[in-house]
Amino acid sequence: MEQHQKSVARTPPTSTIAQRKSKSIGYRQSYHSCLSATSRLGLTSALTVRRLNTTRRTPKSHNITDKVNPEHLSLLVKTEWQLSYVTPLYQFRHTQLRSYSRQLSAFIAAEKQQGLAVEVEGLHSSFRVLFSVVQGLSESDDDPETVLIQIHSKPLFGKQDEPQKPIWSGWLTCINGNSEYLRSLPEDFTCLPLFGSNGSEDLTSAVKSWFKQTFDCCFGPLEISNTNLQWLVALWTNCHREYDIQYLKMIWTLPVVPPLQVSYTVNSTDAWDLWNSVRQEMRAGEDEAENVNSIDIEEVIHFFEGLKNHFYRHFRLDLSGGSLNHISSALGSAKLSGRIKIAYSRYMITTLTLLTECALLKMPV
Amino acid sequence: MDDSIKRLLQRIIKRIPFEMLETTLEKWGRLTEAQRNSLDFTQSKWALTERLLAICEENEWSIKSITDLEMIYIIENPNLGMWNAFQLLDPDEGAHSVDLLQFKKQFKSHLSELIRHVSVKIKKHTDEAVWIRIAWGDNFSRPNHLKPTYVVHHLQTPYVFMTSLNSKLKPLLSQALILSTKHQTIKDANLRGRNLSSIRDLLMRQYQQEFPTKYPSPLAEKNQTLSNRHIEAEHAQAAANRHRMACEAFGRGTLPQLQSAVYKLETKFRDHTNKTMTEREEPFRCVVKFTSTNLLESFRHCASSGIASTPVSPLLSSVPSKGRNYFVVTDNGPGPTQLSQSQN
Numbered sequence: 078m079e080q081h082q083k084s085v086a087r088t089p090p091t092s093t094i095a096q097r098k099s100k101s102i103g104y105r106q107s108y109h110s111c112l113s114a115t116s117r118l119g120l121t122s123a124l125t126v127r128r129l130n131t132t133r134r135t136p137k138s139h140n141i142t143d144k145v146n147p148e149h150l151s152l153l154v155k156t157e158w159q160l161s162y163v164t165p166l167y168q169f170r171h172t173q174l175r176s177y178s179r180q181l182s183a184f185i186a187a188e189k190q191q192g193l194a195v196e197v198e199g200l201h202s203s204f205r206v207l208f209s210v211v212q213g214l215s216e217s218d219d220d221p222e223t224v225l226i227q228i229h230s231k232p233l234f235g236k237q238d239e240p241q242k243p244i245w246s247g248w249l250t251c252i253n254g255n256s257e258y259l260r261s262l263p264e265d266f267t268c269l270p271l272f273g274s275n276g277s278e279d280l281t282s283a284v285k286s287w288f289k290q291t292f293d294c295c296f297g298p299l300e301i302s303n304t305n306l307q308w309l310v311a312l313w314t315n316c317h318r319e320y321d322i323q324y325l326k327m328i329w330t331l332p333v334v335p336p337l338q339v340s341y342t343v344n345s346t347d348a349w350d351l352w353n354s355v356r357q358e359m360r361a362g363e364d365e366a367e368n369v370n371s372i373d374i375e376e377v378i379h380f381f382e383g384l385k386n387h388f389y390r391h392f393r394l395d396l397s398g399g400s401l402n403h404i405s406s407a408l409g410s411a412k413l414s415g416r417i418k419i420a421y422s423r424y425m426i427t428t429l430t431l432l433t434e435c436a437l438l439k440m441p442v
Numbered sequence: 443m444d445d446s447i448k449r450l451l452q453r454i455i456k457r458i459p460f461e462m463l464e465t466t467l468e469k470w471g472r473l474t475e476a477q478r479n480s481l482d483f484t485q486s487k488w489a490l491t492e493r494l495l496a497i498c499e500e501n502e503w504s505i506k507s508i509t510d511l512e513m514i515y516i517i518e519n520p521n522l523g524m525w526n527a528f529q530l531l532d533p534d535e536g537a538h539s540v541d542l543l544q545f546k547k548q549f550k551s552h553l554s555e556l557i558r559h560v561s562v563k564i565k566k567h568t569d570e571a572v573w574i575r576i577a578w579g580d581n582f583s584r585p586n587h588l589k590p591t592y593v594v595h596h597l598q599t600p601y602v603f604m605t606s607l608n609s610k611l612k613p614l615l616s617q618a619l620i621l622s623t624k625h626q627t628i629k630d631a632n633l634r635g636r637n638l639s640s641i642r643d644l645l646m647r648q649y650q651q652e653f654p655t656k657y658p659s660p661l662a663e664k665n666q667t668l669s670n671r672h673i674e675a676e677h678a679q680a681a682a683n684r685h686r687m688a689c690e691a692f693g694r695g696t697l698p699q700l701q702s703a704v705y706k707l708e709t710k711f712r713d714h715t716n717k718t719m720t721e722r723e724e725p726f727r728c729v730v731k732f733t734s735t736n737l738l739e740s741f742r743h744c745a746s747s748g749i750a751s752t753p754v755s756p757l758l759s760s761v762p763s764k765g766r767n768y769f770v771v772t773d774n775g776p777g778p779t780q781l782s783q784s785q786n
Binding site: 331332333334335336337338339340341342343344347350351353354355357358379383386387388390391392393394395398399 | 705707709711712713715716717718719722724726727728729730731732733734735736737739740741743744747749750751752753754755757758771
């Protein structure tokens with residue numbers, strides 16, 4: 078038993094915290110550069126040094142189906158999106174979407190034409206781009222409206238009258254973006270920092286280059302760090318009170334030869350009980366009504382320590398030595414590589430809020 | 443000629459990679475000299491298939507000859523499906539003297555008593571393994587040769603390995619097996635893997651094992667000069683210890699290839715920092731699955747690198763020591779950390 082005690086103490090409980098610290102330094106640096114950039118533009122330097130939030134509001138179920146066109150919503154859910162961050166767009170107008178559709182179709186057609194020896198007749202009509210506003214998919218008043226881009230094309234060897242099929246889609250959004258930052262932007266800039274795409278690499282890079290040329294912005298890959306994956310796990314588990322998340326699955330990869338993958342799937346009720354107990358222990362003596370609507374990073378860390386300790390007690394294997402790279406539940410899935418899938422729309426605002434924050438922090442301005 | 447024979451031949455040739463086709467056909471040995479010479483292996487596979495189908499018609503090959511070709515290919519390349527291990531229990535008198543001929547006869551007659559339409563082909567491989575190919579039908583339909591079950595059994599051992607077996611047919615096959623090997627029962631050994639020889643080696647303990655020893659290295663001379671390298675030496679010793687314990691648990695050298703291990707945990711959640719959960723009556727239900735290209739080598743590296751603490755958890759070392767990779771873990775024992783592994 079004594080040995081057992083010791084072994085528990087050996088699971089480094091500080092590793093996540095240590096990791097977090099180093100991460101937040103990194104974020105702070107990127108915000109430093111952001112600060113100097115904004116001041117160079119002669120703007121208010123109201124923006125204080127900011128890091129990843131340590132407290133978040135508990136997820137609320139949103140009647141998103143009432144606000145957002147169900148057709149748009151069905152395009153957003155149940156698809157796996159590859160995420161990127163985008164710097165603010167210069168002179169982007171939500172009123173010009175029609176003209177953007179035309180420009181991007183022409184751009185893609187031109188890109189495809191490069192290297193083609195023969196001019197194919199009617200090439201311009203082979204790609205049809207459609208920009209649209211996803212009405213209602215925004216949270217705070219400062220959030221610009223979400224933009225959805227769809228590309229349709231005729232199959233290469235399809236018949237003449239065959240309808241065009243969607244071959245690529247993507248969106249740009251900003252949910253609960255830091256209002257201080259959004260307000261500090263000059264008028265000509267629109268900030269939609271989170272970009273998700275689904276479709277061929279070629280088209281994604283074509284769309285990105287058109288945006289770069291047209292709106293003087295830049296794109297970069299958005300990875301979902303270990304800490305943010307843990308945040309998502311906690312936020313999703315918290316939803317179990319109202320919606321059965323069915324299971325909670327986490328996959329770690331341990332750096333051994335050959336690499337070892339550990340998938341840890343917890344029964345949703347048991348995960349919720351553990352989460353609830355961590356919340357209660359952490360909040361003992363506090364005014365409950367006041368804090369019930371927020372989640373603290375400490376709670377997330379404790380929750381994961383509980384999960385890891387339970388694992389260690391059986392396998393004497395330290396999960397902190399590996400990296401968490403995939404999480405999923407009935408609400409959706411997220412991967413370290415920046416892929417995300419939303420399976421249940423009512424809590425998508427919470428997920429997108431976290432991701433918007435990640436994108437804003439990742440942005441080098 | 444029956445269309446189904448041609449279709450089966452076509453399917454098998456499609457499965458066999460192009461570069462292996464010539465040697466496999468040679469081993470099969472049903473082509474005449476002239477026919478063999480008429481096959482041009484610089485041609486496309488499609489053209490070769492057409493030619494073989496023509497030869498098939500010429501020679502009037504039966505379904506039996508075609509299934510023989512499939513067996514030759516599968517025996518040479520067994521690592522294409524998922525193999526399940528089973529263990530025969532309670533041998534009768536005479537179980538040790540079952541020979542191939544007797545087994546063949548018994549197995550075929552028992553199985554055909556249990557199910558009307560079934561086609562069985564038994565072949566002995568060089569390494570003493572008996573390979574059985576079963577094509578199942580039912581009372582109304584003829585055996586489906588496109589979805590055969592393969593069974594591998596080493597005579598006089600209690601292990602049987604099966605691949606692509608429908609759960610409905612499992613009782614029939616089990617029955618025929620225990621009768622023809624003269625055993626009373628058969629049980630799931632809870633071991634699954636893609637590499638047949640690895641799961642066989644694991645069950646039959648045919649890999650380089652290491653046994654615990656009190657003196658892991660030859661006794662050293664005591665009068666070594668003491669230097670400031672004490673700490674280094676200590677670290678080196680700790681590393682050597684971890685390595686030794688890792689090898690004791692999982693073996694040395696190249697280890698049998700397993701792809702995964704699954705643990706269904708239904709144990710109480712115990713954490714001295716979390717009173718609520720520790721006091722909770724119900725077990726904490728979760729499923730842990732480990733996957734790797736060579737699971738045992740990954741485990742060994744975990745232990746020797748320190749990611750897993752030594753001594754190695756009995757749950758992990760149970761994979762090689764018990765030859766299983768599916769466990770249900772519950773708290774049955776009296777002790778606070780006692781874990782018992784029950785069968786599913």
